[in-house]
Amino acid sequence: MSDPRSPLWEVFVRPRSGLEHKHAGSVHATDARMALEHARDLYTRRGEGVSLWVVRSSDIVASDPAEADELFEPARDKIYRHPTFYEIPEEVKTL
Amino acid sequence: MSEALPAQAQMTAGGAIGASSLAPDADRAKYVLRLADTSLIVAQQLGAWIGQAPALEEDLGLANIALDLLGQGRLLLAYAGELEGRGRDEDALAFLREPSEFVNVSLAEQPNGDFADTVMRQLLLDAWQIELFEALERSRDERLGQIAAKAVKETRYHLRYSGGWVVRLGDGTAESHERTQQALQRLWPYTAELFDADPLEEALAAAGIGPHPAALAAGWRARLQEVLAEATLILPPPASFRWYGKRGEHNEHLGHLLAEMQILQRTYPGAKW
Numbered sequence: 001m002s003d004p005r006s007p008l009w010e011v012f013v014r015p016r017s018g019l020e021h022k023h024a025g026s027v028h029a030t031d032a033r034m035a036l037e038h039a040r041d042l043y044t045r046r047g048e049g050v051s052l053w054v055v056r057s058s059d060i061v062a063s064d065p066a067e068a069d070e071l072f073e074p075a076r077d078k079i080y081r082h083p084t085f086y087e088i089p090e091e092v093k094t095l
Numbered sequence: 096m097s098e099a100l101p102a103q104a105q106m107t108a109g110g111a112i113g114a115s116s117l118a119p120d121a122d123r124a125k126y127v128l129r130l131a132d133t134s135l136i137v138a139q140q141l142g143a144w145i146g147q148a149p150a151l152e153e154d155l156g157l158a159n160i161a162l163d164l165l166g167q168g169r170l171l172l173a174y175a176g177e178l179e180g181r182g183r184d185e186d187a188l189a190f191l192r193e194p195s196e197f198v199n200v201s202l203a204e205q206p207n208g209d210f211a212d213t214v215m216r217q218l219l220l221d222a223w224q225i226e227l228f229e230a231l232e233r234s235r236d237e238r239l240g241q242i243a244a245k246a247v248k249e250t251r252y253h254l255r256y257s258g259g260w261v262v263r264l265g266d267g268t269a270e271s272h273e274r275t276q277q278a279l280q281r282l283w284p285y286t287a288e289l290f291d292a293d294p295l296e297e298a299l300a301a302a303g304i305g306p307h308p309a310a311l312a313a314g315w316r317a318r319l320q321e322v323l324a325e326a327t328l329i330l331p332p333p334a335s336f337r338w339y340g341k342r343g344e345h346n347e348h349l350g351h352l353l354a355e356m357q358i359l360q361r362t363y364p365g366a367k368w
Binding site: 006034 | 150152155156159252255256259263
């Protein structure tokens with residue numbers, strides 16, 4: 001499956017009820033059109049989606065797991081960034 | 096088919112409400128059965144690729160198309176059974192008829208061959224079924240129109256799939272080009288049947304139930320030529336060969352296909368999942 005003529009593509013599906021595309025999985029395909037068709041056949045066959053994106057896996061720039069400490073650790077202890085310290089007035093119903 | 100005259104058609108009993116003036120039920124039953132058998136046989140053929148396609152993704156792609164076609168076949172078989180009025184349901188029609196009673200077009204039963212043969216057969220059929228279903232959407236038979244409206248959306252995707260593959264293979268390597276061109280040559284003679292009208296089709300066209308087969312030829316050819324041009328493939332000259340699966344003339348391949356499809360119901364009549 002690691003045939004260079006049939007590279008890997010990441011598939012993003014926007015569900016019927018959702019506003020944004022979510023990562024669903026990946027497919028092998030020789031070109032963008034085939035990737036879109038495979039994504040349709042594999043990830044929307046039960047009516048899951050109303051829109052599809054496919055992206056060449058090699059075009060995705062990912063963070064390095066080895067750098068996780070410096071990238072994500074500093075945010076851990078800053079609980080004041082969560083909006084959980086406010087009293088919500090009773091009159092506000094749909095927040 | 097002189098029975099198809101509207102005055103006599105009104106005297107035939109049964110059928111959908113308001114449909115009694117459309118054409119004799121028996122004629123419509125035969126016509127709908129042709130449409131049903133073509134979808135059913137192609138579904139069975141594509142199903143045979145599952146587990147053997149070039150990649151897992153193609154397995155699922157072909158299976159999806161097969162399931163669309165099976166769904167069309169079921170709706171049409173059920174309707175044909177009702178029109179026929181002999182108490183045969185979709186299962187009885189699919190599993191308990193002999194090969195000579197099947198009336199699918201011959202193109203549908205041509206062997207799967209290699210992948211080029213399969214996608215070329217699919218392209219030739221898809222381009223035709225789009226024209227056919229688009230015309231049937233306007234049928235005076237409302238139920239047939241509804242089935243066609245559902246089927247045409249599915250078929251547009253099928254053409255996208257088969258057309259995409261024919262372009263990739265035709266405009267691919269020297270070998271894939273050669274094999275795809277050969278597939279076209281082999282299947283080409285069977286396309287003549289799609290546009291040759293027989294008395295049944297003439298009568299139903301006159302009654303506004305179905306299109307005249309010849310009227311679909313120009314649209315079919317245009318769709319086909321668009322794909323073949325991009326695929327750098329050459330359209331063969333018109334063939335003089337004629338074979339009419341829609342009249343029950345079949346080669347031995349259909350017998351093998353049906354033996355496999357029908358064995359369970361024939362061995363255990365009435366078996367259910």
